[in-house]
Amino acid sequence: METFKTLADVEREHILHTLQTLKGNRTQTARALKIALRTLQRKLLAYGLTPGVCLDEYQMGKQVYCKETGRTYPSLTAAANDTGLNLAQVSIAARYETSIKGLTFKRVV
Numbered sequence: 001m002e003t004f005k006t007l008a009d010v011e012r013e014h015i016l017h018t019l020q021t022l023k024g025n026r027t028q029t030a031r032a033l034k035i036a037l038r039t040l041q042r043k044l045l046a047y048g049l050t051p052g053v054c055l056d057e058y059q060m061g062k063q064v065y066c067k068e069t070g071r072t073y074p075s076l077t078a079a080a081n082d083t084g085l086n087l088a089q090v091s092i093a094a095r096y097e098t099s100i101k102g103l104t105f106k107r108v109v
Contacts, residue, residue, distance in 0.1 A: 012047060015040070016077060047087060063108035064094045072108055079105065 005013075015033065022028045030040040064079050065072045073079035080090045083103055092098075093105040 012043075015043060016047070019044075064090065065106050065108050067104040067106070068102065 015029070018032055019026070019029045022032065026040055026044075027037060030037040033040065062076075063072050063074055064076055066079060066083065069083065071082070073082065076087055076090045076094060079085075079094075080087045083090070085093075085101060085103065089100045090105055093100040093103070094107050097106045098104065
């Protein structure tokens with residue numbers, strides 16, 4: 001049976017892709033998506049993206065390795081999607097090379 005993404009998942013991916021394309025600039029992202037900046041901020045908070053860890057250098061195309069899964073992910077977003085953690089958790093774990101909910105992440109240089 002074919003599985004489909006929910007509308008919420010598609011929206012989230014589109015917002016994050018736009019934000020990455022615009023190098024984390026929230027004002028430009030809101031403008032490009034034709035939504036209010038406050039609406040964008042609320043959605044990002046709902047995704048677990050706080051202003052301090054939103055799109056740091058680890059998310060912008062840098063790879064991250066998870067010891068427990070043995071996988072190298074192309075981005076923090078991919079690691080978060082695969083492990084069920086939110087982006088903020090993976091970002092913090094990768095930045096400090098620590099464990100969150102039993103998963104240890106580290107940046108790949």
